[in-house]
Amino acid sequence: MSDRQFVKGNEAVAMGAIMAGVRCYFGYPITPQSDIPEYLSRELPKTGGTFIQAESEIGAINMVLGASAAGVRAMTSSSGPGISLKQEGISYMAGSELPGVIVDIMRQGPGLGGIDASQADYFQATRGGGHGGYRIIVLAPGSVQEMYDLTMLAFDLSDLYRIPAMVLADSVLGQMKESITPNPRPQCELPSKEWAVRGWAEGTPQNVVKSLKLGDGEMEKFHWQMHARYQQVADKESRWEEYRTEDASLIVTAFGSTARISRTAVEMARDAGMKVGLLRPITLSPFPKKIYADLSSRCKLFLDIELSTGQMIDDVRLSVARDTEVAFYGRPPGAGSLPTPEEIFEQIKRYAG
Amino acid sequence: MKQVFGRSPSLKDVQTHFCPGCHHGSVHRLVAEALDEFGIREKTIGCASVGCSVFLYGYFNIDVVESPHGRAPAVATGIKRARPDRIVFTYQGDGDLAAIGMSEIIHSANRGEDITVIFVNNTTYGMTGGQMAPTTLPGQKTSTSPYGRDINNDGAPFKMAELLSNLDGVAFSARVAVNNPKNVLSAKKLIKTAFRYQVEGRGFSFIEALAACPTNWGMQPLPANERIGDEMIPYFPLGVYKNSDNL
Numbered sequence: 001m002s003d004r005q006f007v008k009g010n011e012a013v014a015m016g017a018i019m020a021g022v023r024c025y026f027g028y029p030i031t032p033q034s035d036i037p038e039y040l041s042r043e044l045p046k047t048g049g050t051f052i053q054a055e056s057e058i059g060a061i062n063m064v065l066g067a068s069a070a071g072v073r074a075m076t077s078s079s080g081p082g083i084s085l086k087q088e089g090i091s092y093m094a095g096s097e098l099p100g101v102i103v104d105i106m107r108q109g110p111g112l113g114g115i116d117a118s119q120a121d122y123f124q125a126t127r128g129g130g131h132g133g134y135r136i137i138v139l140a141p142g143s144v145q146e147m148y149d150l151t152m153l154a155f156d157l158s159d160l161y162r163i164p165a166m167v168l169a170d171s172v173l174g175q176m177k178e179s180i181t182p183n184p185r186p187q188c189e190l191p192s193k194e195w196a197v198r199g200w201a202e203g204t205p206q207n208v209v210k211s212l213k214l215g216d217g218e219m220e221k222f223h224w225q226m227h228a229r230y231q232q233v234a235d236k237e238s239r240w241e242e243y244r245t246e247d248a249s250l251i252v253t254a255f256g257s258t259a260r261i262s263r264t265a266v267e268m269a270r271d272a273g274m275k276v277g278l279l280r281p282i283t284l285s286p287f288p289k290k291i292y293a294d295l296s297s298r299c300k301l302f303l304d305i306e307l308s309t310g311q312m313i314d315d316v317r318l319s320v321a322r323d324t325e326v327a328f329y330g331r332p333p334g335a336g337s338l339p340t341p342e343e344i345f346e347q348i349k350r351y352a353g
Numbered sequence: 354m355k356q357v358f359g360r361s362p363s364l365k366d367v368q369t370h371f372c373p374g375c376h377h378g379s380v381h382r383l384v385a386e387a388l389d390e391f392g393i394r395e396k397t398i399g400c401a402s403v404g405c406s407v408f409l410y411g412y413f414n415i416d417v418v419e420s421p422h423g424r425a426p427a428v429a430t431g432i433k434r435a436r437p438d439r440i441v442f443t444y445q446g447d448g449d450l451a452a453i454g455m456s457e458i459i460h461s462a463n464r465g466e467d468i469t470v471i472f473v474n475n476t477t478y479g480m481t482g483g484q485m486a487p488t489t490l491p492g493q494k495t496s497t498s499p500y501g502r503d504i505n506n507d508g509a510p511f512k513m514a515e516l517l518s519n520l521d522g523v524a525f526s527a528r529v530a531v532n533n534p535k536n537v538l539s540a541k542k543l544i545k546t547a548f549r550y551q552v553e554g555r556g557f558s559f560i561e562a563l564a565a566c567p568t569n570w571g572m573q574p575l576p577a578n579e580r581i582g583d584e585m586i587p588y589f590p591l592g593v594y595k596n597s598d599n600l
Contacts, residue, residue, distance in 0.1 A: 024435055050434040054427070055460035062424035062457070066431025069418040070398070070439075074431065092421045197416035197432065199396040199439055208410040210401075210419035 004181055009147040009173040010035035012180055013077065013103055016151030018043060019185050022101075023072035024050045026063035028082060031115045032171035033105035036077040057082040061089030061102070068093065068100045069209040071196030073155055077103035079171075080113060080121065083129070090164055091130030094226075095211025097195075099158035101151065102136075103167045105174040108333035117170040117257055118333030122311035125168050126285040133223065135230045137165040138285040140255040142241070144178035150282070156188040161233055162195075168284060170307070172257035172338070234286035241280040242291070244270060248277030250352050251295055252344070253316055254305040255281050262305050265344035274352050284312070292319035301325045303351055305344060307333050327351050361385035363394045363414050370408060374574025376564035377405060379531040380473055381412055383541050384444070387548045388415070393440045398432055400425040402445040402454075405479040409444055423454020426461035429468045440551055442469040448478040451487040451511045458517070465522030465556040469547050472513060472559065474589065475566040483569030487511045490588055495569075510588065514561040518594035524556035526595040530563040532581035536591070543593065555597065563589055 007015065014036050017025070025044055027037040037053065044051045050067075054060035060076045067074035078086060083104045093100055106121045108114040128134045137157050139150040151167055158165035200206045213219040243263060245251055254262045259280040269276040279295060279302075281288050296302070302320060304313045310328050317326050329347045331337040360366060363385035371377045388394045394415060401409035403422035410417035420428040425443035433441045450458050450472050458470065477495055478484040485498040488510045492501040502510075514528040525547055529540035540562065547558035563585050567577035 024431065026431070052430070052434065052464075055456050058424065059427045059430075059457055059460060062421060062427035063431035063434070065420070065424075066400070066418060066428035066433075067435040068431070069428070070432045070435035072435040074435070088421055089424070096419070197398045197418055198436065199398060200414060200416045201395045206410070206414070207416045208419070210410065210417070212407060212419060 004179045006177055006179050007144065008035055008175060008177050009144045009169065010105065010175070011039050012144045012148040013151045013167060014039035014043065015182055016148040017075055017101070018047060019182065020152040020155040021073050021185065022049060022075050022155070024063070024067040024074040026052050026054045026060040026074070026076050028054050028057050028060050028078065030079045030082045032107060032174050033077050033079045033103065035174070036103060057085035058088065061086040064100045065089055065093050065096070065098060068098045069096070069197050071193040071198065075101040075103065077105070079105045080107045080109045083121065083124065087130035090136065091132050091134065092211050093164045094128070094134035094136065095132060096209050097162040098164065098209065099162055100164050101154045101158055101167065102164060103151070104169070106168065106170040113333070114335060115171055116333060116335050117172040117307060117338060119170060119256060119258065119307040120311065120333050121168070122284065122306070122308065125166055126287070126315070134226065135163070135285055137161070137163055137233060137237070138168050138283065139165065140168050140282060140284050141173060142256055142259050142280060144173070144176060145180045147173060148180050149183060152185055156186065156190065157233070157237060159190050160188070161229055163229070163233065168256070170257050230286065237283060238286050238288035238290065239282035240288040240291050241282060243278040243280070245277030245279060245295055247275050249275045249300045250303060250348060251277045251279050251299045252303045252305060252348065253279045253281070255284060255312065258305045258307055258339070261339060261341055262344055264341035265348060268341060268345045269348045269352070274348065276348055276352065287315040287319065289319040292316060293321060296320035296324035299324070301327060301351055303327045303329065303347060305339070306330045307337065361389055363388040365412055365414055367411065369412055371405065372568040374565055374567035374577050376475070376531050376562070377473060379537065380471065380562045380564065383531070383537070383544045384442070384471055385413065386541060387545045390545060391548060391552055393548070393552065396438070397440040397442070400429045400432070400441065400443040402443065402449040404446040404449050406444050406446055406473065423449050423452070424457050425449070425454065426457040426466070426468070426470065430461050430464070430466050433466060433468050437467070440548070442471060444471045445473070446479065447472070447474045447476065447486040447488040451513055462517050462557045462559065463520045463522045465524070467551055467554055467556055469551050469558045470560070471544070472561045473564045474513070474561055475564040476585065477566050477569045479566050479569055490584060512589060514559065514594045517559050522557050523559060523595050524597045525550045525558040527559070527593040528561040528563065528589060528591050530581055530586060530591055532563070532565070532578050539591070561589070
């Protein structure tokens with residue numbers, strides 16, 4: 001008997017969180033992610049966990065901060081305007097070296113924008129998002145299965161490195177239904193949370209979770225220490241998917257929903273006898289620079305596809321060899337702006353010449 | 354010789370950074386005595402806030418989480434929901450709790466979170482240098498109300514102990530002062546009561562402590578202490594506003 005289930009992307013996120021052992025979820029309604037709090041309000045209490053619909057996104061992320069400081073797995077989810085509100089708390093978590101998972105089902109912006117798919121929050125996600133100079137781990141699923149799997153991975157990576165982790169998807173992935181296998185939680189050796197606040201019992205150290213660092217040289221040291229940790233994450237945890245890149249002279253690169261559309265376009269190009277491949281980054285932060293450098297020694301051109309006027313392209317350009325050409329095709333977010341495979345195939349033909 | 358008075362075991366043997374005549378030290382001491390008397394120090398987690406109260410971890414022998422400005426009740430909610438067997442309290446000033454953190458305090462109180470909130474009201478932003486607070490008295494001059502607080506422009510001061518007492522989720526709400534021995538004794542009793550509510554798992558308990566900030570009031574410690582009785586208590590009456598023992 002198959003244990004496959006037909007679920008929405010947002011539900012897969014919530015299922016992955018429960019499988020990962022999330023104890024506390026704090027959220028606030030916003031389209032197109034509200035299926036996540038709805039699912040968890042129903043299912044999380046059955047596992048002994050806590051669900052609170054917070055008074056605001058700010059309240060929610062600070063509840064995550066508190067629960068995480070107390071040593072349990074905690075998460076929140078939102079979209080665009082709500083993620084902006086959470087940046088204060090995410091910055092404090094980064095400064096306090098607290099793990100925690102934030103799910104961003106991107107919608108259009110700026111401002112209230114709209115609820116159609118967007119990838120225009122790439123900068124916000126991959127550059128930390130809040131004040132003070134920090135990075136978070138950003139995972140970009142490309143299917144409902146990955147919405148499930150990468151949510152579990154986000155918890156593990158966040159705990160392992162004590163860096164907040166984000167699952168960055170959009171309304172296409174959040175609202176789409178696909179069949180998934182609800183895999184068991186992956187085996188991952190994690191350090192015990194000795195830093196968590198539990199009450200200062202005799203014979204144990206006082207645990208203080210804080211981001212205020214006033215000592216002479218203390219903050220400078222912290223920044224270099226975190227810089228080294230981000231580098232370690234980049235070295236060990238960069239993830240990507242390659243599709244038919246082995247002999248490709250043109251490589252399409254895209255993440256999330258656009259990578260799915262691009263894959264169909266690549267298949268169309270292959271059917272037409274063109275040597276075209278796809279490189280899909282799965283970790284957007286750390287950006288998998290090395291594979292871009294490696295592939296650029298073999299291919300002539302990268303074609304970057306995004307639902308924006310171009311954000312990831314900065315990272316692509318910084319990663320490829322100097323003489324590698326990088327072309328761009330973007331559809332900024334908005335109703336009716338999702339490109340078709342045919343449209344991307346036309347771009348491939350244009351550059352493959 | 355028999356020792357009749359000493360440092361509270363919940364407090365560290367260190368000098369504080371508080372200014373001469375500041376009341377934070379007295380309020381810290383009363384909170385520490387409550388933890389000692391219930392024997393709950395080792396299971397207590399404090400939530401420091403932003404302002405002069407941020408160094409809670411430096412003065413108390415307890416685990417502490419530092420919260421973003423105004424968010425301590427949300428942080429405390431997260432801690433308490435994750436570890437319901439712990440005693441969790443926040444320690445917040447008036448700008449923190451009644452301005453930027455108004456949403457967090459109202460909603461955590463309304464949910465009846467099983468936490469204790471110690472709210473120090475000194476009618477000004479202390480750490481940032483004496484700006485107008487949500488509890489600054491009408492006519493009071495501060496660095497951002499140089500002509501005196503004008504309630505037509507700035508609104509009237511929030512009376513937090515009364516405001517929160519109207520919420521069903523609040524089990525205990527009281528306002529205290531530490532400006533004279535009588536008030537200190539009463540404050541000690543009520544702070545202890547607030548923690549007793551949490552020890553008994555009876556929901557949200559709130560203490561508003563009127564406090565002097567001589568430095569930012571531009572006053573000597575003694576006249577600042579007198580201002581509590583002369584100006585603050587008439588506007589912010591002391592007493593118990595909600596006590597579910599009596600319901």
